[in-house]
Every structure is written in C-alpha cells, then in structure tokens.
Amino acid sequence: MEREIVLIHGAFAGPWCLENYAAFFRGRGWTAHVPALRFHGGDPSAETDPAFANTSVMDYTNDIAAFVETLGTKPVLLGHAIGGVVAQQVASRGLASAIVLINPNAPWGTLPTTDDERAVPRAFMELGPFWKKPLRVDFGLMASAALNKLDEPDQRRVFDKLGAESGRVMFEMFFWMFDDHAALKVDFDAVTCPLLVVSGTEDRAVNPETCKALAKRYGARGTFLSAEGHAHFLFLEPGWERVAGEIEAWLRRKTGTTQ
DSSP states (O other): OOOEEEEEOOTTOOGGGGHHHHHHHHTTTOEEEOOOOTTOSSOTTSOOOGGGGGOOHHHHHHHHHHHHHTSSSOOEEEEETHHHHHHHHHHTTTOOSEEEEESOOOOTTOOOOSHHHHHHHHHHHTTSSGGGSEEOOOHHHHHHHTSTTSOHHHHHHHHTTOOOEEHHHHHHHHOGGGOTTOTTOOOGGGOOSOEEEEEETTOSSSOHHHHHHHHHHTGGGEEEEEETTOOTTGGGSTTHHHHHHHHHHHHHHHHTOOO
C-alpha cells in the first residue's frame, strides 16, 4: 500500500516547523507533503496582504482539501494546533485514510478549562478589534505558552521564524460563540477513519485534558497518546524522534502498511 502523508502546520507558523517530521517520514518510505496554509510560508517579516485579515479557518480547510484531491489517494493527515481542526474538517469530507492531531486546538463548542488556555484569548482582547487585522504574537506569550520546553536561544530562533496570523482565525478559535459561521465546527460522525490525538503533558496552550476529551468523542475510532515531558511545539523539542516513532508505529497498525 502506498504511504502518503500531508503535514499541516498551525497558526503563525509555516511548513518549516514540520520539516523534522517530514524528513522522519520520508526516511521510512512515506511520501510527505508540507503545504503552507494561505498567506503562510513566505518571509515572516514581510508586509502582510490586506486580505489576510479576513481569512478564515474555512479557507484553510478548503485549500488543504483541494490539495489532497490532487493526490489521487486518501493520505494520512497530520495537523498541529489549528491544523488539527483543519485535518478533522478535511477528513469529514472523506479525504483521509487516518488523521493525527498534535496538540490540536479545540473545535467549535469547547470552552477553555484552565488559566493557561484563557491566557491567549485574554491577550488578544487587550489589542482592541483584533479580528479586523493580521496579528503578530508577543515573544513573552509565545515563550511561556507554547515554547516552554525549549531553552531561550531556541525559543528566540523559533520565534524569529513566526509570521503574522489572520485576526479572523484567532477570533474563530477563541471566540467561537460569536462566530456566525461556526468555522471551527467539526462533524465528528462524518470522520470515519482512525484518529490519533497526541498531547504534550507540558503544553500550556492546549490542555492535555482537552485533547483527551477530544479523542473520547470519537469513540472506538479515537486513540489518545500522552507525550511525556513535551509541550506545544513537540516536533521541535529535544526527543521529538521518540514521539514521531510512536506516531508512525500507530499509523502502520491502523493503515495496514509495513516498514
């Protein structure tokens, strides 16, 4: 069986952040694709396109679905953070053989449960009508909420690669109760393929209990994997290879492929 995987990065990031995993999977015989979400993937310091401000998660999902349809096969979808929501939405269209969600943002209808999860939307609220413009994240917030398992030089190195993000996407993520389009809604029953939710135990941006509850919503189709000692960007942290190996082993079992 052909082994094909599409890696979907999260907010403020780009394909660069998943290159460790892309190389890992390619080294094990997979064809790995790392597309950039709309308005991502360029120079992170460049001036943003005005249209970026009104870009929705629905645009990301439509773009990734269109890309997957060009492959001529149902690949595995691996999504990080908001890319995890995109992966579920694309899979609900019958376009995936399996999905892996790494510290996925909560889908529509899920309230934050911890002070850490509330810290990010609280920071955005202080920016005024943030949903009308592209946003750039503050180093202090990123270092404490998402890069907390990297030392400061590596935090700076990763942060310098981060670009802007759509204010509308941030609104859809954190203030979903006011989103008339329910952009983060997932049709759980329509996702019929196997699903793995990977959660870093030290992730402050997405609480592990939120991830565990998401896996449970899928019943027998869902599997939960606790990544001990890892945080939000676990694929950039020391020891990322171990978690990648566990993911790949799960995929081989669930998709019927061999080493």
